[in-house]
Amino acid sequence: MAAELELGGAEASRLAVVRECSVLERMPKWLICVPLVAQWLWLSLRHGGATVPCAANPHITSGGMAGEGKLEYFRGMGPLARSVTADYCAVFNDGMATEDSLRQTITAEGLCFPLVAKPDLGLCGYGVRLLPDMAALLAYLAVFPHGETVVLQRYLPQEGEAGIFYARDPVTGEGRIVGLALRYFPRVTGDGRSTVAQLVAADVRARRIARSPRHECSVPFGSVPAAGQQVRLATIGSTRVGGLYRDAAALITAELVRAVDAVARDMPDFRFGRFDVRYESLRELAAGRGFTIMEVNGAGSEAIEAWDPDIGVIQGLRMVFAKQRLLFAIGAAQRKAGVRPIGLLALARLNRRQNRLVGRYPPSN
Structure with a gap:
């Protein structure tokens, strides 16, 4: 990772090519949910409510757990936050x-x-x-x-993309970056003979793009890339289409923390969530410069760095558990300050509507 700090997004992307998937990526989602639901129930009892986390960001629908719009985050931004948003x-x-x-x-x-x-x-x-x-x-x-x-x-044409997980300490009020993930787009490398379809089929990560029913590959599957030519397969970098997440906690610097904290404080009472950004180079990102926000996610944000293939299942779950505990602590502090979290049935309705809409959207590309 230290070597990547010297490189721009495209060069770093080439260094980050990983064929295998992490254990968490390969596990059925229901199996991952079992321990998470167990801790959620325990935290609900401890803090006196299953929807306490929804109080973390009171100016966002459900705090960003479900059913909120991207525009809610954008429209609440002050001039500083707006200046670094696409x-x-x-x-x-x-x-x-x-x-x-x-x-x-x-x-x-x-x-x-x-x-x-x-x-x-x-x-x-x-x-x-x-x-x-x-x-x-x-x-x-x-x-x-x-x-x-x-x-x-x-x-935003930059190859570099990152998810910056921000939280404001419920006791001290100090803003922190509690996770940093680099996201790499799915891609294959040509050999001068194989079609894109054949290259995708031979790649354990990239073949996810062919199995995703809600995605259309933007590259013709019948085309034959030249030897050594890298072909990006998607606009998005989600793991559901073969994207790769890398834990980049080593790149969290005081300068980046100050820059992100300033953005978060230029939003109304935003205390927990993830900023998805594009960046020019890792050196600029670490210096708290040269990044542009694509979107913001609130209380429902995933700790995507836990999906790094170099992170084992136990360590990955610990990272997710830690953020879940922190979310409850922030929500409880907000509730104590007078914020009233959404009810459980209302949250369930928001989640149901959101999931229903997903199946009606045009395919991603």
């Missing part, structure tokens, strides 16, 4: 949008194609598509659920 606009899909009205909306925010479209209410990269032109946007809206909002955001 430009965006919102389109309510009422079926009435025309090419002219969409162009006016886009240009009013200083945006131009290519753009990234993402559901305001989404998760795990579902429905996120890179749109090269107006025709692609119109096609996207034609199959996007009516009555829901699409976020159009400036495309």
Whole structure:
């Protein structure tokens, strides 16, 4: 990792190629949930409520556990936080949008194609598509659920992507970075003979992209990359399409903590969550500079660094457990300060609606 600090995003990406999947990635989700649910129940008894974590970020729906929109985080940002966030606009899909009205909306925010479209209410990269032109946007809206909002955001071409997990200590009020993960996009390397489909099938990570029913590979499967040519397979870096997460806790510096804490404090009472960013180089990121926020996730954020293939299942679960305990502690402190968490049935309804919408979104790419 120290060597990667000297490199930009693309060079670091080449160093990070890992074929195998972590034990946590290979485990059935229900099996991972068993110990997490057990600790959640214990913490619920200890802190007096299963939805105590929802009080962590009181200005966000359910604190960001479920059912919140991406725009809720953006619209609450002050000038400092806004200055390091990728430009965006919102389109309510009422079926009435025309090419002219969409162009006016886009240009009013200083945006131009290519753009990234993402559901305001989404998760795990579902429905996120890179749109090269107006025709692609119109096609996207034609199959996007009516009555829901699409976020159009400036495309960030940097190869470097990171998830910065932030928490504000419930006792001291000190802002901390409690996790840093580097995210690498799924890719294959050509040999001059094999098609993309054959290269994907031979790669234990990349083959996930062919098995994902809610994703379309942006590269023709029949094309034959030149020998040594690296082919990026997706706009998103989620593990569900073969992305790779690497624990980068060694890169957490005082400068990065100060920069992220300043952003978090420029949002209304934001105390727990993950900033997903693109960056130019690891050296710049560690110095607290040169990063751009793509989106923010609240109380429901995953400790994605635990999915690093170099981290064993016990250590990975410990990392997830630790963040769960911290989330309850922050939520309990907020409740003690007068924040009232959402009810359990209301949270369940939000989660059900969110999961129902995911199945209706256009495929990611």
